[in-house]
Amino acid sequence: MPLSGPFRYTTPPPPDAATGRTAEVYAQLSDDFGIARPPTFVVLSSAPELMAAAWALTRESLVAGAGGRAEKELAALGVSQANRCPFCVDAHTMLLHATGDHALAESVARGDTPADAEHARVLAWGRATRTPGARELRPYPFPAAHAPAFIGTVLSFHFINRIVSALLTENLLPGNIQRFRAVRSLAGRSFSRTVRRRPAPGAGTTLLDTTDPGPGWALGTSVGPAYAALRDAALQGAGLLDEADRLLVRDVVGRWDGTHPPLAWDALPDRSRPGARLALLAALAPYRITDEDVAAWRGAEHSDHCLVHLVAYGAFAAVDRIESALPVRRVREAS
Template sequence: MSLLARSTRGITLAHVRHVTPVPPGRATGTVARVYHDMEREFGMLAPPIALHAPAPDALAGAWVVFRETMLPSVAASRAAKETVAAAVSLANRCPYCVDVHGATLDGLTTGGDARALAAGRLGEMTDPAMRALARWARRDGGPVPFPGSGAQLPELVATAVVFAYLNRMVNVFLRDSPLPPLTGLAAGLARRGAARVMGRLARGRARPGASLGLLPGPAAAGPAWAAGQPHIAGALAGATAALETAAEPHVAAPVRAVVSGLLDGGAAGPWNGGAAGPWNGGAAAGPWNDGGAVASLPAALRPAGRLAMLTALASYRVTDAVVEEARSSGLNDAGLVRLTAWASWSAARRTGAELASVR
């Protein structure tokens, strides 16, 4: 284990809210294997993955799809993936992921484009290829044709899927930023230090497909758009099977039906249709409120239904009260992770299909 991994364990796990991750010294089975692999290959316990530890099946699914998408580079560079990660995180209003992946991109590139992207100023980016990729991933004004090559499509669409998923989980379970609350010169020094560390970690190499054995064989193939890279297709299919199976005892059929119906109706998130949609902006009204879809659920299912719908449609609106209400309805740490993971993955998969369809 690296010195960085050892020294940051307590700090990174302290970022997690609402659930208690398994401490590394007490991890066994799947959790111990994922922790070991994450520290060896990623360089540290990443809080967006480690937060899944109360539900080992969801932890394995999240790690495998993240690892297979982000760590091996076949046709797309890590810098291109970090551009997509930061842009999708902007669209999903996930400041934690914007800070992490903006810093990683800053550590991988020169100039100010990474900082402009992290600040949401895409028009100030000077690299035309990076700017086009960021606009495609963020989808500010609706669908944008994919600006890369066909060979790059599986990795970059998969990156968008992974972060459409992780942004939601992070908005629910992590604090707003991994960086200390500093201002002025101290804040700038902290950002530059994070860029150096994250950029160095992102320059590692990983073998495609090495983590797939953590997941049971999926019942179906991965999405057609990922077929050109079997390790990504396998990871997506395996994660879908793992997260769906893990959620079965915790997501009642009426909740599944309502959330899936809203997603299929086009309410997949703020990237869908630009500013249109009740999930975007300051309006409190929306299909997750008691005046809408939640009211159609039996009273006992409304707390879990509200959390699932908010996670899928507008995760930045999930409050402590929403999480605690769902917990009081009978969900423990594992149940909270599995419910929100199902809702997040349900929305993220649709993001992939939408992005891949615009060529």
């Protein structure tokens, strides 16, 4: 049966029917993430190459990468706050509960600044990654040797936030019951054992078909090829746009300063250019995608696979802009 629930605009294949690489992703999600079928990855399953790469980057940075899990969850939560993604903010709050730091989880749930100065810096750094040149990006609020995992984590969630805002509803749990403190705490405790262990790096990259070592800031780590695979899979969506629309997306996102576009957004084309409009919304304001925007582009010729790829193309355009503006050092320079 088709899936219902939090999915907008697509009907992902049932996870129970998954085979091949998709089934391997679900197995790793269950073992290493503690959640067998998170909608954030199920929604990508119409495009298995995207699903595998997005999971690989998340696994190799957030789950298996260097540095404390609570601190990386804080960085991801800061990204989700900056991107106005309530689904992901709630998810990372519950995952903070899973790490055992319940006071920290409830502090950020209330919108407070963490009492611990280092935690406050990590949260602020995560938020600031949306804004090229932000002063909070220097110096790192973590050891330089942990930078590949932290950078991979924030870039992973800059991508996932946009997929979620475009293709899922805002309700993490039915009826938004995660807004209750007791529910957040209980849900976090239910998979605390998985969250508190760190699996060995590398299993995520076995799902990939790339030999690209990735960007300089991640050389020699499993984060690098995972990032490269996500970039390559997401950029396949460029083929769904004509050259003029690709140039428009590249130009607008290339000049983006991290702000949320105004309602009167002059650079956003109308629905006579529906592909460019969807890609730009996915990049810079995915929470503003409407039924009419999707219908104007989709028609009978575009499948769920196509829609997921177009949204991913726009999402990664923003990730690429963010990554290119981060003050990073090559791994060998940081060691």
